[in-house]
Amino acid sequence: MEFSNAGYIPDENAMDVDVSENNARSTDRMASQGNPLVPINDGRYDVVVVSSVGLHVEGPIPFINPELPVEQHAIVQIESNDAESNSGDTDRVSPTASVASSRGPSPVDLPEESNQSECTNSEIPENDDKESRKRSLSEDEDDGRLCPICLDNWTNTGEHRICALKCGHLFGYKCVNRWLESQQKKSCPTCKKRVNRSDLRYIYAKKLIAVDTTELDVMKQLLDTAVEEKNKILMDISKYACREHMLNQEIAHLKKQIQELTSNRPDFRPSQSSSSCFNSFHSNIRLFMDKSLEICRQSGCRVFDANCELDLIMASMRSPNNLFSGFGIRKVNISQYKPLAFIPLHNLQIRDITFHPINNWVLTASMDKSFKVVDTISNSIMYTTSQQMPLWSCCWDADNQYVLYIGTQTGAVVKYDVRTMNQPVCTLAVPGDMSPVVSVASIPSSPGADLVNGGVISCKLNSLWVFENSGNDHIRHNLSLEGPFVSMKYQCGTKQLLVSSRPNNRISYSRHTLCTLEKISADKINCNIIHSFQGGGMQKLLSKSCFLSDKQEYVAAHHESSKSVYLWSINTGQRVCSVPAHDTVLDLRGIQTHNGNYLVSLTEKKLEFFKFN
Secondary structure, X not given: OOOOOOOEOOOOOOOXXXXXXXXXXXXXXHHHOOOOOOEOOOOOOOOOEOOXXXXXXXXXXXXXXXXXXXXXXXXXXXXXXXXXXXXXXXXXXXXXXXXXXXXXXXXXXXXXXXXXXXXXXXXXXXXXXXXXXXXXXXXXXXXXXXXXXXXXXXXXXXXXXXXXXXXXXXXXXXXXXXXXXXXXXOEOOOOOOEOOHHHOEEOOOOOOOOXXXXXXXXXXXXXXXXXXXXXXXXXXXXXXXXXXHHXXXXXXXXXXXXXXXXXXXXXXXXXXXXXXXXXXXHHOOOEEEEEEEEOOXXXXXXXXXXXXXXXXXXXXXXXXOOOOOOEEEEEEEOOOOEEEEEEEEEOOOEEEEEEOOOOOEEEEEEOOOEEEEEEOOOOEEEEEEEOOOOEEEEEEOOOOOOEEEEEEOXXXXXXXXXXXXXXXXXXXXXXXXOOOEEEEEEEXXXXXXXXXXXXXXXXXXXXXXXXXXXXXXXXXXXXXXXXXXXXXXXXXXXXXXXXXXXXXXXXXXXXXXXXXXXXXXXXXXXXXXEEEEXXXXXXXXXXXOEEEEOOOEEEEEEEOOOXXXXXXXXXXXXXXXXXXXXXXXXXXXXXXXXXXXXEXXXXXXXXXXXXXX
């Protein structure tokens, strides 16, 4: 193959080389344009230029574009052709060259025959090489953009940010970290070289193809806004449904009264004054939902207690922290409806919680066989003791601020003094009855009362007992109420006892019995029933009833059959109000604040505040 003489590459730093006569014309022309000329061979070889693109061309090489930087070109040594050297032609060598000059312009000042031969020889290889170059570029771009483990894009922040091992291979941090955790012999996923987790290094790249999460963040904000609006609308709907339910009940009651009066006295016409008095009476005891507050996203709430002087509610709930998988109590500000700190306490569910009557303490009893006394100011545990059996209930002594009572699953009530927690003061048990103590209450001593020295009420699943204080001993009395029992509350101010019972074989509906205790003899305490409020025909859960007041005294309890909370008047014994309960109510409490009187209910996730109208 015949080769034309090589061209010149302009370079100010190149060393001088003798120029052949065949190149004189091209040299003079480029020199006249002001470009310094540097010869790159002596005419026996073609010029071989390699750029970063990798285009392969064989044949005569035109002059290199003087506008391109010198760094993009390199002169490659040409191996001689053994076939031509063996033929004895020592003056010429047949080279094989790889040329890359895709960014250069058309050849300058070459003969037309040379240009035509160059185009003819390189037209087909250039097209093939361009396609292969595009494929290689596309593969290279994907290879530099994707994590080799998950084949997902890098990110410049977050869990999938780019990092490297000491061997130099790049991965997403989350992927390689998970890879190393799953391998006993930790090694690089690419080269299998032994590495440690301490070898992970973040890559702070000047230019990184990362996923743009701006639009995703905007959509998340829009979603949060939509969820808030939805919750607000649902709360409004619940309020209006509650009011509609109450109005429908009032209308039905009025219609029933009209029918009874007209049937007994056809000439009877109710006066306007009597109707207005009746309506005003019912309007004074109307309840509506004022706030629904979610305190636990997972179902785990069970009991709560309120202290209006501290403006606090303490509600038991499942831990929201994955590091602590047990149960604790959530502090809630009453006046602001604001959830506060969560205090982790127990490994299993909390069955009862009660505030101390004087100090800033709260007592909890749990199924993990322990009870704890917590300071509500510092959120720290002050006293704790474990038993041999799960605990179901607890209360503070009404006379001694250091004494507390714990109801166990085996039917015993254990008395403790916080000053000597190493052992109990005494144990109050009933031989033959091992049913759990669902509620326990302390009766204060009173000189004019039937129980002068006070005592303790133990409400079990199957029986109800009073332990009367008698010096250092206790006298046991059985109360003749019919179970099985669900809950019990004792109101010290009115000396009234509220006991809730499930349906049994003889009575097909649940009951909420309001009574007082009367000591008729030295060994006999009678239970005087004031009212027996009829509940629903179904009582699956141990839902607690409560006392509450608003101008008069009421009793509130959950009605599982109708999914409502009923309100009965203690004065008349009649049901005066009901509010719908969309979720199962587990605990109820009446509170009095400077903003008004409330009925507070606890479901598995929420605290709901019902305000008197």
